[in-house]
Amino acid sequence: MATEHEVSIARSVIRRFASKAVKRHSRIHDDAMEDNANRRRALDGVCGHCKHLKIETIRTFTGTQSVKLRCNASLSPLLLYENTDLGKTPICPKFKQK
Numbered sequence: 525m526a527t528e529h530e531v532s533i534a535r536s537v538i539r540r541f542a543s544k545a546v547k548r549h550s551r552i553h554d555d556a557m558e559d560n561a562n563r564r565r566a567l568d569g570v571c572g573h574c575k576h577l578k579i580e581t582i583r584t585f586t587g588t589q590s591v592k593l594r595c596n597a598s599l600s601p602l603l604l605y606e607n608t609d610l611g612k613t614p615i616c617p618k619f620k621q622k
Contacts (some may be wrong), residue, residue, distance in 0.1 A: 534579050538564050538566045540618045541588070544577050559602060566593055566601040570615060575620040577601070 526534075538560050571577050571593065578594040593601040597618035608614040 526577045530579045537591050562605040565605045571601040
């Protein structure tokens with residue numbers, strides 16, 4: 525179960541990563557940007573308030589920090605938000621409030 529402190533740290537890591545994309549000559553792929561947008565939506569939405577959310581903060585081989593979102597109820601937060609239109613809240617069948 526992820527605490528509010530872990531969720532806020534994960535949000536800041538994703539924001540920091542997204543802020544690098546607007547600079548000239550950035551080497552961030554469109555798929556990576558889309559995944560990060562879905563991670564932010566998951567943290568701000570249903571998954572950020574769920575008991576099953578597990579957050580892993582890792583360092584990549586280049587030295588940058590990254591965030592992995594896991595669900596202990598064997599659902600994928602990324603796929604849940606990937607299949608949901610912008611502005612709509614997805615319905616998670618295994619959602620439990622913290």
